[in-house]
Amino acid sequence: MKIILTGGFLGSGKTTFIRHLAEFLVKQEGKRVVIIENEAGEVGIDDKLLSLDGFQVKEISGGCICCQLTAELTVAVGQIMKQFNPQWIIVEATGLAKIASVIDTLKKYGKGFESVYTIVLADAERWQELAEIMPDFVFSQVAAADLVLVNKIDQAPAVDLTSIISKIKEVNPQARVESVSALNGIDEKLFKGLIRDESGSTPTNP
Amino acid sequence: MTAANELYEERLKRIKTAAALEKPDRVPVVPLANAFCARHMGVKMSEFCTNPKISNETIIKSFSRLGEFDGLQSAAFYATGLSTLWLSKVKLPGYDLPENELWQVDERELMTIEDYDAIIDKGYNEFLSDYYRERLDNLEAKLQPLSYMPQAQKNIEDLGIVLFCGGMATIPYESFCGGRSMPAFLKDLFRIPDKVQEAMDVAMVDILENTRQMLRAAKPIAIWTGGWRSASEFLSPRLWNRFVFPYFKQLVQAVVDEGVIAILHFDSDWTRDLEYLRELPKGKCVLALDGATDIFKAKEILGDHMCIMGDVPSSPLSLGTPDEVHDYCRRLINEIGPAGFILSSGCDIPPNAKPENVKAMIDSVK
Ligand SMILES: Nc1nc2c(ncn2[C@@H]2O[C@H](COP(=O)(O)OP(=O)(O)OP(=O)(O)O)[C@@H](O)[C@H]2O)c(=O)[nH]1
Numbered sequence: 357m358k359i360i361l362t363g364g365f366l367g368s369g370k371t372t373f374i375r376h377l378a379e380f381l382v383k384q385e386g387k388r389v390v391i392i393e394n395e396a397g398e399v400g401i402d403d404k405l406l407s408l409d410g411f412q413v414k415e416i417s418g419g420c421i422c423c424q425l426t427a428e429l430t431v432a433v434g435q436i437m438k439q440f441n442p443q444w445i446i447v448e449a450t451g452l453a454k455i456a457s458v459i460d461t462l463k464k465y466g467k468g469f470e471s472v473y474t475i476v477l478a479d480a481e482r483w484q485e486l487a488e489i490m491p492d493f494v495f496s497q498v499a500a501a502d503l504v505l506v507n508k509i510d511q512a513p514a515v516d517l518t519s520i521i522s523k524i525k526e527v528n529p530q531a532r533v534e535s536v537s538a539l540n541g542i543d544e545k546l547f548k549g550l551i552r553d554e555s556g557s558t559p560t561n562p
Numbered sequence: 563m564t565a566a567n568e569l570y571e572e573r574l575k576r577i578k579t580a581a582a583l584e585k586p587d588r589v590p591v592v593p594l595a596n597a598f599c600a601r602h603m604g605v606k607m608s609e610f611c612t613n614p615k616i617s618n619e620t621i622i623k624s625f626s627r628l629g630e631f632d633g634l635q636s637a638a639f640y641a642t643g644l645s646t647l648w649l650s651k652v653k654l655p656g657y658d659l660p661e662n663e664l665w666q667v668d669e670r671e672l673m674t675i676e677d678y679d680a681i682i683d684k685g686y687n688e689f690l691s692d693y694y695r696e697r698l699d700n701l702e703a704k705l706q707p708l709s710y711m712p713q714a715q716k717n718i719e720d721l722g723i724v725l726f727c728g729g730m731a732t733i734p735y736e737s738f739c740g741g742r743s744m745p746a747f748l749k750d751l752f753r754i755p756d757k758v759q760e761a762m763d764v765a766m767v768d769i770l771e772n773t774r775q776m777l778r779a780a781k782p783i784a785i786w787t788g789g790w791r792s793a794s795e796f797l798s799p800r801l802w803n804r805f806v807f808p809y810f811k812q813l814v815q816a817v818v819d820e821g822v823i824a825i826l827h828f829d830s831d832w833t834r835d836l837e838y839l840r841e842l843p844k845g846k847c848v849l850a851l852d853g854a855t856d857i858f859k860a861k862e863i864l865g866d867h868m869c870i871m872g873d874v875p876s877s878p879l880s881l882g883t884p885d886e887v888h889d890y891c892r893r894l895i896n897e898i899g900p901a902g903f904i905l906s907s908g909c910d911i912p913p914n915a916k917p918e919n920v921k922a923m924i925d926s927v928k
């Protein structure tokens with residue numbers, strides 16, 4: 357079982373992207389997939405968006421506090437493994453999660469999965485604003501990613517895009533960076549590349 | 563003096579000594595737990611979080627099985643009360659959620675851009691009274707069960723346990739951010755900062771006065787003055803220094819002026835701005851951390867200025883072993899203590915914490 361952890365600030369397009377990814381894994385690759393929605397302080401998930409055949413969605417929440425979600429998530433991963441034994445678990449972290457500490461907790465306490473591959477969505481439309489308002493947060497998310505998706509490019513001028521990408525590469529030179537419009541669909545090539553990359557990512561808890 | 567009475571005085575002295583940055587006979591341990599106690603005792607979450615009498619009994623029962631500790635940060639729980647801090651509705655188990663789920667602050671844009679003007683024009687109390695009625699479905703009436711709180715406090719004190727948090731107050735940032743929803747609020751900070759600040763300044767007048775009144779009526783030892791949305795990690799230094807810290811400074815000063823300890827219950831990561839907390843009154847505040855802020859750094863920067871409380875994080879409590887919890891607690895006691903330190907969970911003990919891990923935390927002070 358492999359985990360894909362998806363992060364990115366509130367409203368950056370995580371759920372929209374995950375739907376495409378799950379669909380690809382289920383339909384094209386014939387895999388069993390479970391999605392975990394890790395909600396805190398955000399609008400509950402849109403059921404329509406995720407009610408697709410072929411995969412399960414599990415929602416977890418930590419009351420008013422973010423600090424408990426990470427432990428809940430790790431517990432949920434274990435339960436899902438026992439109950440569904442999927443090949444992939446896709447986790448949507450809350451938009452306020454510190455991705456690096458989610459990864460740490462999963463690696464430290466999680467059991468039975470082969471790897472964690474981290475995708476962070478950066479909202480191109482709001483990038484400048486968020487980078488100015490919450491620089492530490494935005495950059496630490498990007499820094500924790502294996503793959504950064506600059507999303508909503510349909511709403512950002514091309515010039516901005518170039519500078520966003522170069523800033524992301526400066527913060528995290530190791531990560532792959534791609535631009536997408538999750539709303540308009542994702543090219544299959546990106547998913548295939550993602551799966552190829554993933555199999556090269558660091559294994560955990562063998 | 564009864565035995566419980568004596569025990570109470572001994573524990574209170576221990577906690578107050580630590581809060582005043584001195585060295586007590588041993589490090590006090592003052593956990594914070596709500597949902598955990600419900601799960602631990604098999605009480606339905608739907609009943610626990612909607613009935614302060616039940617939550618009070620449950621908390622007492624749960625902790626009576628977990629060893630000997632000095633105080634608690636919560637005597638009873640009432641989820642709808644969270645609406646007053648974050649201006650959001652709260653989804654309740656048994657009503658909006660399955661009966662054993664955790665309650666959830668349901669963040670939506672209930673507060674509008676126009677509300678900043680309403681606050682400036684009418685004053686905050688007036689605004690709140692309309693907001694509670696119109697947008698939080700008559701919140702005022704729903705808060706009636708909170709009248710049980712003094713009895714809940716008495717019930718734990720009669721057992722010789724100190725209630726080390728007898729109220730809550732926060733800054734406008736936390737409330738506005740909850741009412742507007744975080745994405746919308748951050749936009750406001752970017753687009754209409756002067757308007758937001760003006761509304762905050764107006765709101766602060768009533769917040770300070772309400773807090774004073776509350777403290778004079780309830781005479782608590784300490785109150786919760788905290789937040790998580792206003793954490794350093796979510797804001798640039800420039801914005802934090804404009805919209806967050808000045809308001810905490812005023813709030814904390816008002817609390818301290820009433821002779822009450824301000825518990826800076828700071829969730830999420832505040833490491834970057836710890837240095838500023840030295841501007842708060844020395845020996846009168848307790849910095850309560852949840853594991854996200856670097857507590858060892860906090861000791862380095864603030865050790866001679868304010869007591870530190872915390873910070874056994876939820877992950878080891880839920881997923882670790884008693885030995886692991888014990889070792890971490892001993893490290894805290896030795897490195898953050900033994901003076902000016904109160905051992906506690908980082909924020910609320912999570913519902914799925916293992917009781918043996920909570921017990922290991924409590925026993926570690928011996
Ligand atoms: N224009 C545009 N809008 C998008 C794109 N991707 C997502 N959105 C929209 O952005 C909004 C947020 O998308 P979600 O997928 O719910 O984002 P999220 O990150 O899951 O949000 P939270 O779970 O609330 O943090 C929705 O209205 C989406 O339709 C995109 O590529 N372009």
Ligand SMILES: [Mg+2]
Pocket residue numbers: 370371372401448
């Ligand atoms: Mg989402």
